[in-house]
Amino acid sequence: MNVLVTGGAGYIGSHAVRELIRAGHTVTVLDNLSTGHRAAVDSRAHFVQGDTGDAVMVERLLVDRRIEAVLHFAAFIEVGESVQDPDKYYRNNFASPLALLGAMRAADVRKIVFSSTAAVYGNPVRVPIQEDDVRAPINPYGRSKMMTEMAIEDASKAYGLGYAILRYFNVAGASPDGTIGEAHEPESHLIPRILMAAREGRAVGIFGTDYATPDGTCIRDYIHVVDLVNAHILALEKIEEGRDAVYNLGSEKGFSVREVIDACRAATGLDIRAEEHPRRPGDPDRLIASSSRVRALGWEPQYPDMTTIISHAWKWHQTHPRGYKS
Numbered sequence: 001m002n003v004l005v006t007g008g009a010g011y012i013g014s015h016a017v018r019e020l021i022r023a024g025h026t027v028t029v030l031d032n033l034s035t036g037h038r039a040a041v042d043s044r045a046h047f048v049q050g051d052t053g054d055a056v057m058v059e060r061l062l063v064d065r066r067i068e069a070v071l072h073f074a075a076f077i078e079v080g081e082s083v084q085d086p087d088k089y090y091r092n093n094f095a096s097p098l099a100l101l102g103a104m105r106a107a108d109v110r111k112i113v114f115s116s117t118a119a120v121y122g123n124p125v126r127v128p129i130q131e132d133d134v135r136a137p138i139n140p141y142g143r144s145k146m147m148t149e150m151a152i153e154d155a156s157k158a159y160g161l162g163y164a165i166l167r168y169f170n171v172a173g174a175s176p177d178g179t180i181g182e183a184h185e186p187e188s189h190l191i192p193r194i195l196m197a198a199r200e201g202r203a204v205g206i207f208g209t210d211y212a213t214p215d216g217t218c219i220r221d222y223i224h225v226v227d228l229v230n231a232h233i234l235a236l237e238k239i240e241e242g243r244d245a246v247y248n249l250g251s252e253k254g255f256s257v258r259e260v261i262d263a264c265r266a267a268t269g270l271d272i273r274a275e276e277h278p279r280r281p282g283d284p285d286r287l288i289a290s291s292s293r294v295r296a297l298g299w300e301p302q303y304p305d306m307t308t309i310i311s312h313a314w315k316w317h318q319t320h321p322r323g324y325k326s
């Protein structure tokens, strides 16, 4: 299939580009490089530097490249920043996708795979979280993603758009060969923060030790980035017009912050120091996905265990101490 990957120079998008090419798809990447890295984009993909909010340019690109489906990763991802500057998030994570959907309609591109997030559930009503559970996001980031989900669902009903909405839990790891990986600035995700602290001999912060969990720290569900992007390829190939397709992407297993730090100590052989801090606002006790829906599609994770996830991330961090500037 001829596919457009928006945000293909970012962490998850760059892994998706590689796996899509491996699966035989022809890939065009659209990325404005606001947080992404040109060097992360596979050289076999056609790269265009531009903004998904530029509907005229996007429509032309869709037509020129004969695009049949869009995988929409491009977004801003910092929850804290979204609280400080909601306008930035509603523009890029809602208004830009609306422009993209309009361009797709004008160019008659009828399939989209959308990167959504567990943040749309807010404080979950139950764990494991199921796809039909109520959407009640508690920050502008989660709300901007929920609004885009709704725009896609309505476009499906009104215009026959085929879609898959994928709600990611905590994405981690790197390409097993260590050539592409996670390079966010700032880095707010737990595993890279622990590994960066380990490499630099600093202590890693634990925010909150009084949660209602066995060891008092928050519990999250981790999924290897390669397994995550392979679920996209499966979902893409199964899109049918008019079919509801919302999938959680997680492993159904929860790890506490302390357990992840211990797993990083084991994987790196380093004595990583931890420093305890008060809670941050808005962190639920535990977030764990039910992934039975995506498993029913035929998805099976290749790298389900935490040690493998961390060792792939560690390989990337060791070989790229300054990310793509290395």
Ligand SMILES: NC(=O)c1ccc[n+]([C@@H]2O[C@H](COP(=O)([O-])OP(=O)(O)OC[C@H]3O[C@@H](n4cnc5c(N)ncnc54)[C@H](O)[C@@H]3O)[C@@H](O)[C@H]2O)c1
Residues within 6 Å of the ligand: 006, 007, 008, 009, 010, 011, 012, 013, 030, 031, 032, 033, 034, 035, 036, 037, 050, 051, 052, 053, 072, 073, 074, 075, 076, 077, 092, 096, 115, 116, 117, 118, 168, 169, 170, 171, 172, 184, 189
């Ligand atoms: N990383 C996670 O754990 C996680 C969890 C849940 C959901 N997600 C979602 O996955 C997607 C990708 O996340 P990521 O971690 O790879 O982020 P990232 O910042 O590494 O990648 C985002 C990419 O999109 C590009 N981009 C942003 N706005 C753009 C625009 N308007 N036009 C063109 N390009 C634009 C950036 O330059 C960057 O290359 C996002 O939609 C995010 O909300 C990520």
